[in-house]
Amino acid sequence: MSKQNTSHAVMAQRYEPKDSADDFPTPPWATRGLIEHVIGDVEDLRSLTCLEPACGRGYMTRPLSEYFGRVDSADAHDYGYAPIRDFLTYPYEAQSHDWVITNPPFRLAEEFVERALVVARKGVAILARTVFLESVGRYNGIFKDMPPSKFAQFTERVPMVKGRVDPKASTATGYAWFVWEKGANEGHPRLMWVPPCRKILERDGDYSSASN
Template sequence: MSKVLKEYFRQVRSSDAHNYGYGEIFDFVVDASEPNSVDWVITNPPFRFAEEFVLRALSVARVGVAILARSVFLESVGRYNAIFESSPPTKFAQFSERVPMVRGRLDKKASTATGYAWLVWERAAVGLPQLMWVPPCRKLLERPEDYSFPLIDESVLTNRFVL
């Protein structure tokens, strides 16, 4: 994600809680971040920590927050009470085609039954949340070099959520 964002933003700061070979080591949920210290927080958080990511990101970002999450992220009384009641996203962009995600690697042949969407919070936006769809675009946007990125060592991934 960071590699592509660098094509559109002047500066991108990448981080993860563990060393996966890209970006700095920084646990976004645990480590201290200054309020309003970045323009945007754009992330694909681990699903079980997505609520914590959103809450932290809303305090850190000056302009907005965008998370790539399972569509079912909208379902939960706990998330409704913690996030959506007081800070609903300004946009909910559902992928119309399935987005296969394989832990630690890219795979052209991967498939999935899981639906994903972008949830976006924009500080300057007014009005009700906007529902939209991301049209089919995977074949149009993928490039052969996307699959030449170094693969992550699977042994690193097995320890990712050890606290």
């Protein structure tokens, strides 16, 4: 009988079926890291709107609401938190929101970027595995003609657990923020790092249910 490989690298791999909701909520501190260390100009965001189109139970919406004047949320699946709307088919108007920020299903991330760039007036940010940078298909589909203005790699691991957020979880998977700021550094992406910030940016209540 062969011995199961339980190394961190293998155990951290995510294999989701094509019809999966890909329900891996984002720890709120990772969203605050985007605002505090990548987007910046926090005070200016108070007058702007944001759309979180894959909100799940609201774990990303809640920290976004700490910064933006208004955050609209939806999801293609029913989590009891927001309206059920498939971002790729729902008729959002072009440039209806200043920003679109989300952690999309990995298999649909490229389509989310393309759609978000139509919906957003100012910018798009998606949280994705670092390996999203790879593949000839994604290069030809978005990166060659629509490269992000910023690629911000987390220096700390962002643990994501299926169906919940867990302060004790760990992962071997690297994550980064991919940011498109319209009119900024077109064709010349800026490489950035999200510095160690988890302890500073975690808040009381972050790991309670956002839908309660």
